[in-house]
Amino acid sequence: MLQVVRDIKDNPHYGEAFYWIFFIFAILIKCIYFQFTTNINNEPYFSFTNLMMTISTFAIILMICAFIALVFNKKRIQALFVTNILLTALLIADTNFFRYYYDVITIPVFSNLDSRIMNSINQSISSLINVADIIFIIDFPVMVAGLIVLKNRVGEIQFYKRTIRSLVLLLVGVLTFLSVYGKVEITAFAYSNNYSAQNLGVFYSHFYSTKLFIREKLSEDDDITYEEKEMIKNMFETKNKERTGGRYSGIAEGKNLIIVQMEAIQSFIIGRTINGKEITPNLNKFINESIYFDNIYYQTAGGNTSDAEFLCNTSLYPVAEGAVYYRFYENTYHSLPKVLKEKGYDTYAFHGYDEVFWNRNVMYETLGFDKYISEKDYELDEFVGWHGEALSDMSFFRQSFDKIDTNKPFYGFFVTLSCHHPFDYFEDYDFDVGELQGTYLGNYIKAAHYADKCIGYFIDELKRRDLFDDTLLVLYGDHKAIPIVNAKELYEFLGLEEREDIWAKLQKVPLMIKYPNQNTPEVISRIGGQIDILPTISNMMGFDFPYALGKDLLNTDKEYAIFRNGTIVTDEYVYINCSRNVYDYSDGTMLDLELFEEEISSYLKELRVSDLIITKDLFKK
Template identity: 50%
Template sequence: MYDNNQIIKNMGILYFHGNDVFNFIKDDLLKSKTLTADEKKQMDDFYKNKQVFGDRFKGAAKGKNLLIVQVESLQGFAMNKTLNGKEITPNLNKLAKENFYFDNYYYQVKGGNTSDAEFLTNTSLYPINEGAVFLRYPTNVYNSLPHALKSRGYSTSSFHAYNPSFWNRAIMYRSLGYDRFISYKDFNIDEFVGWGGYALSDESFFRQSLEKIDTTSPFYSMLITLSSHHPYDFFADKSNVDVNPYDNTVLGNYLGAINYVDRCIGKLIDDLKKRSLYDNTVVVIYGDHSALPRPQAGDLYRLENVEPNNFNWIKLQKVPLIIHIPGVEGGQTISTASGQVDLLPTLANLMDIDFPYSMGQDMFNKKEGYALLRDSSVVTDKYIYVASEDKAYDVKGSSLINKNEYQNEITEIQQLGNLSDLMIRKNAFKADSY
């Protein structure tokens, strides 16, 4: 599922070719790859009618470096949390207080998990509903953040200390426009921490990555962490927090892992400052997806003191987003409902980049918040629509409300996912199509 090389290794070459032929027939022969006139009009209408809500911070970071840190499994419930007298994430908490913190920011990944989060951030398109974009559509033409910044003289690179074939990154990154992909073969694997003991420690990963970034010109670099990958083992001697009463549970192990990662992020920020980069770099830190599978979430409900139901589960699917803007005073928490599809237009506004093909909205200027989750649930500032129940709840009081009052809005938001699927499936941005 994640890695074609592993499919061949574990299932055999015949299975791989059979599966490849099946997918080719299903996706390329049985479905039209050309936009119809109606479909093209649908795209045109969406992008032409997109509203611009304001110009707050427009160009505030023009010409600055951009460093994005996508943190494995980092979720919002770990932020500003104290257990037995100690903060789980003291460094992230400090960064959130000093900069811009988005505390109502939802992950929107589907089958591609971590790779979907990368896709959302770099294209402002939603991930496909079946499978992973990185595996099914890696050679499409994409309007992306790396392409936009390259055209402005930036060097672009992505760093991930794992096999380059995992999630098909080596191929997909070319389509996204990265100049370089720095994978595990480019690192000195000098310390293993997390993910079953096979992951390069985040501390070493951050340190080596900064050494490899070309700082002779403006740069965009994306760092994708590994240590805090489920099942969160091998942190007994790395964590500084007492996770009692959750010792030897998945949640307890997770909190210990995130405490370790938080410490690594603190060292990363110190290193940026020592290298005189912090004051000239937009630093973005966010979580990629959920930390706990729902069947393992019992302790999480207890930690949050909420009932185990669909409404509360959705409310827990937030990931923290922190944005440091050089020269702009922060110290602000923004609670408008948003999702990962909104990050690119937010950065485009900050860096004064004309990016007309985003499906998201600039989070510094959007007036009313919403986030479409890929199970078709919808989160807004007023209500949460739970798709599995076909019911809507007041976002603050959790009481049932009349869904029919918001049905048109819910349907309109859900159609964004369908439009994104269409554009990806039909490679809508290739020169002869759009």
């Protein structure tokens, strides 16, 4: 390195050329590291997709250099140094955000981040940083040394020479990019940032999502086209014809409704033991008192917990970018609490955290809840989970009962919190996880065991207060617990092969529904998602909900779940939108995409319809 510095001093032109080349390849290596450490791209390293991604990323970096070469003259070395810092910061943010949310940061995500959201994200994502991430800053000593040596040694370049150099860089970059762009299937880009990043690199993914965001903003006030109007009309007509009632129709009419959204409870822990002890003994017991849907997938996006709330209460999909709760809180929605209010119910939302988190204080009113009981309404007497900063689920449940007027029918929507990523609070919790002690998965299992204990208390208290047999009780998990960065632990724990279709099939959450005076348990393995909860409830409570995109899980022969990123799981196949691969649902063999493209396209229309309703505020219009 000392010799390099001496050469730069002796020949500034050589030194500047080295600095530019070093910048290009330093950023390229960081981008490639991002692609593979997040598992957006995988082995074999020299596959066609990986080659196209690398070439595209290289081309975009050349375009960035073209801009710097044109705009900056004598300060071009400083500009390169600052650009390196900015791009590195973006890649670090992308990497750690992706490890938890399995998505690339976008403008709507940034616009949703108030100080409270940022604090929670920082606490959760900081636990995901790897030692290997030092690669993001390993080039800084060279960049700093070069800056010190060169900043006063590079002279000004005449404008026409700067222009020519910039045009050459731009031309090479554009032609190189176009050489790979035409070889990529772009139809899935609209549903998956991951797919655009996988094929054309993270920088292109940022460009593409920004372009979509700008286009969306410019068209928000535009009227929908005739074709879009017909698509929406036909979609709801079809959905309502499919929901004709039948089994369990009206079985809970006029009864109380209680929904418990369980933080980060996934299906793989249900019914499972570790060292001879049940992880979720109370939920296992409740299965024997309820209808258990064991093939339900979460469908959340960037809004995470708030997206699950939205899915359950509206039967619409969340938006692909950011959170509905922040971006579209002023909209008009048809919702579960609004319908029940019209029927004379009191409607309550319960969550033992800051009322403004996820903009709940505003959004719950938009959805039609009469009362929102938040952290300020509880005595903060016990803190368990989420870094020890949140009211425990046990205290949350214990205090909530007395805040409900049980003299008239009510709808209570409870959102738990203790079992929240990163689960390190539970490392010393008294539940033996054996060889998993101290691991991410081991801590999660302990957190889930605690959450299960609280659910058990809640159910027992319902029985003690004579509410159990007078209530339609719904329990479901909200979203993933194990991020992709910790996938290996989960694969090994379950004894499964590491494969993208298997990973998709692991994204299940439990759904349990207990109707009043139920005597016979039932297990239903029909494939569905959280969007199906509301139509199922509406059938059991005997009311129509004509604007649901979900299906009644009790009375349908259709088996499918659509993820917000465009991935689809059916009883026949698993379609991975990021890779555009189709796998046989039963044995995982690769299938021909062309055989299913028409059906896949029809499923993805649901996302399009939901997006139009939300972004255009169509229920208001």
